[in-house]
Amino acid sequence: MFLLYEYDIFWAFLIISSVIPIFAFIISGILAPISKRPEKLSSYESGIEPMGDAWLQFRICYYMFALVFVIFDVETVFLYPWAMSFDVLGVSVFIEALIFVLILIVGSIYAWRKGALEWS
Numbered sequence: 001m002f003l004l005y006e007y008d009i010f011w012a013f014l015i016i017s018s019v020i021p022i023f024a025f026i027i028s029g030i031l032a033p034i035s036k037r038p039e040k041l042s043s044y045e046s047g048i049e050p051m052g053d054a055w056l057q058f059r060i061c062y063y064m065f066a067l068v069f070v071i072f073d074v075e076t077v078f079l080y081p082w083a084m085s086f087d088v089l090g091v092s093v094f095i096e097a098l099i100f101v102l103i104l105i106v107g108s109i110y111a112w113r114k115g116a117l118e119w120s
Contacts, residue, residue, distance in 0.1 A: 064116040068108070075104050 082089070082097050111117060 061116070061119060064111070068111055068116060071104065071107065075101070 078100070079097065082093065086094070
């Protein structure tokens with residue numbers, strides 16, 4: 001039988017975690033001083049007057065390096081719970097994790113061969 005009262009703590013946490021940031025934005029909007037002077041509206045860069053345009057193009061290798069980092073960071077997140085309960089899960093889960101790691105190794109070799117990890 002599906003009982004809704006078992007989820008009371010979940011709903012309370014969800015409501016509180018949604019209301020606190022909204023309440024913080026409302027309070028900061030009310031209490032924050034508002035000044036629209038030219039100094040406030042200009043971009044600040046170490047006390048030096050800004051020169052040129054603010055739009056700069058970045059090389060794609062920064063994004064590729066960040067993407068590879070995120071992929072391996074997510075791999076760690078997925079492998080940590082598996083490693084903690086390795087003795088309970090059995091051989092089939094070990095094979096699945098091995099396939100997962102092999103796919104990531106193939107992807108990193110591909111990125112390496114394509115030059116995504118090169119800074120030159």
